[in-house]
Amino acid sequence: MTAILGISALYHDSAAALLVDGEIVAAAQEERFTRRKHDPRFPARAIAYVLEEAGIGLDAVDHVVFYDKPFLKFERLLETYLAVAPRGFNSFRMAMPVWLREKLFLKDLLKKELRKFDRGFQEARLMFAEHHISHAASAFFPSPFEEAVVLTIDGVGEWATTTVGIGRGHDLEIRKELHFPHSLGLLYSAFTYYTGFKVNSGEYKVMGLAPYGTPRFKALILDKVVEVKEDGSFRLNQKYFNYASGLTMTSKAMEELFGAPVRQPESEELTQFHMDIAASVQAVTEEIMLRLTRALAREYQIDSLCLAGGVALNCVANGKILRDGAFKNIWIQPAAGDAGGALGAAQAAWHMELGQPRKINGADSMRGGYLGPGYSDDQIAEELTRAGAVFERLDEAAMIDATAQALAGGKAIGWFQGRMEFGPRALGGRSILGDPRSEVMQKLLNLKVKYRESFRPFAPSVLREHVGDWFELDGDSPYMLIVADVQKDIRRDMTAAEQALFGIDKLNVKRSEIPAVTHVDYSARVQTVHRETNPKYHALISRFNELTGCPLVVNTSFNVRGEPIVCTPEDAFRCFMGTEIELLVAGNHVLRKEAQDPALRENYEEKYELD
Structure with a gap:
């Protein structure tokens, strides 16, 4: 028996997932046990649950895999702050103590927490996967496809914000990347912030609000805010954003462009303007995703597409990709956000590091998504x-x-x-x-x-x-x-x-x-x-x-x-x-x-x- 524990933690939506001989035994988010929405803390309760579901202790787990590489993320943080200095000092001042106390020394933190489950836990059992490899693995390996284009789109991992991979059998190779600060996930989050909703949880509200509006700002966004090439690659004009250097998502230039300040959620009603903004950023997102998927279908001539990353939860855009028909088959990881990275990290270790084959039987291997606790x-x-x-x-x-x-x-x-x-x-x-x-x-x-x-x-x-x-x-x-x-x-x-x-x-x-x-x-x-x-x-x-x-x-x-x-x-x-x-x-x-x-x-x- 080979058991692999995958962990995502310390940013948002911490989770744990367990594979035994490549089969998904259990997976759950920490928030479900702690009752704290999007809980980012070390997923001790989720780990305890997945081990209990398998009937084993951590001492029986061969590998523990973390879903991203904190040193690369720290490198990106430092380079970004240096590039915009002296702007961003307040953000830098707030971020550094957390990094120096916890995230930079993540290996020590993980060992300390894991030794609460197994006092003899050794560092040799600990592995790290890159953020977008974790997303891509969570999209391809549980899918029902022998071969697929794998597209991951989110806010940002270490450097990558969008990646394109090719999955075949138990191999997965990343072919292309777009890097921070150019991010479709952060573009959508910026407009989530601008319309008065909470970043990393309110994006689906913007998607739900969009049909009440008309996308009258779409052309303005494409002209001023984001430059999109024919193949779907894009660049964000950083003049309108503040996430790279500040404590907010958007800058004053964004307010000047649209002629209105950021909506205050508790005191300001939603108006037709906010609905039109939502409709416009949704339309821009769909345009980018359709250009991307059409170009990938033409380039690789593969029938199937797998999606993961937080933007893959945009089910309106997903429906349009499906109806567009550039790909015959589409499969989306149901835990497409960071929680799913725990599962992807474990699967990347099993298939890519250990070279184990996939079992494909015409259905996906997610068991309908019912991977959490059950009760008699x-x-x-x-x-x-x-x-x-x-x-x-x-x-x-x-x-x-x-x-x-x-x-x-x-x-x-x-x-x-x-x-x-x-x-x-x-x-x-x-x-x-x-x-x-x-x-x-x-x-x-x-x-x-x-x-x-x-x-x-x-x-x-x-x-x-x-x-x-x-x-x-x-x-x-x-x-x-x-x-x-x-x-x-x-x-x-x-x-x-x-x-x-x-x-x-x-x-x-x-x-x-x-x-x-x-x-x-x-x-x-x-x-x-x-x-x-x-x-x-x-x-x-x-x-x-x-x-x-x-x-x-x-x-x-x-x-x-x-x-x-x-x-x-x-x-x-x-x-x-x-x-x-x-x-x-x-x-x-x-x-x-x-x-x-x-x-x-x-x-x-x-x-x-x-x-």
Whole structure:
């Protein structure tokens, strides 16, 4: 047996992943255990979990692999500060103590932490992978492809911000790189900051806001802010940014260019201007990604594309790449951000360092993304009892029927089943579910359950065998990373008065037979549900279809705004009691809100820092 532990840590989204003889046994983010969103600390809890899942101690692990090379990152930091000196001194002054205390001596920190698991841990077992190799490995090695172009796009690793690799068998070679400060991820993050959202967590809000606007600034951004070549390579005009030298993402020049200051999130409302800015940066991102992928398809003449890095979570752009058809097949790592680097680092060691072959059987090796902790019915009952919950335990068929009936009756359901998902999306393991036919469900879930902005869209989970009947998608999207349009025959034409509406006023217009998951531009972020990877979720949606003639449900992550997705039955019960979720279904246990002790209610609306 050969066991490899991959770790990502100390920037954001720390995580651990474990391979045993090349098979993915377990992977999880530290935030799920600590309940601290995007937790960057050493992932001690996640490591403890993956080892427990495999039934081994750290002493049985052959190699521990860290997902990037801190000395290269430090080199980039120093060179950047020297290039812009004396500007950036405040940023330098704040960054250096952390680097000198922790990150520069990362090897010592890792040894110290790992010896808490295995007192005899030796440095010889420690390996380091480059950041973009970790991303690229996480994209290619679990994919179902024998050969693929591998594109990784994020903020920045050590120096690279965009890389192109070619994967064949168990080989992966990086062919091209774009370097800091020219970064599509940092461009998107700069506009996230400019529109008043939090960098490294609010980017998906910009993507969700974009359809409410028109991309009237796209030409201005392409003229002044980012120069894009025909092959998709690009350069950012640093005049408009401050991330290389300062403590903010954008400079005064950005405010002068668009004629407005950075939006203050707590005091300033979103306006049509901010929606148009969001639409414009989204359109620029799509333009760059389409030029990149078309050029790569022409150059390498390979049918398949793999994607990772934080920008690969831009599911609107992914949908456009798929429909563009330059590549016949696309596979995106579901944990595309830094958390997935833990998995990629382990896989890079197994295949590239140890030279082990890949097993390709026509499906990816991510097990549907269900790589986190799972709980037996007895364990669930024990935790719920300890928390003071009142519940009934049904057999599986009765539980499925009761849940489907409640969904058909318009109830918001907390759904806690099987193993927790790895990555930022809930995929039917730790989900809040609703009826997609409801005209009020989208607003209800946003304002009364998630405690978040009303404009944010929800995703449909649809039976794979019915996806083409409801969406303009002919293929798999198991990880909710592809946006497709709702089929024309279930859309509702808008009246002239409705078409004249602007911005957020568009929100309440019914657009289709499934209004709760149809965004204002008739799009939806689709998750296809497969009997092979999640039989219980598939059975629930099948029963809902029998009751309603609708083979899909609303699926959003089981958490409130600012909270990590729930991990344990106790987490699920607390969130259930702190929100207006009406029914919690954990394993085969059904909990009704009206049966619970009202003294156990929590004020979840203010419990977590806003994301």
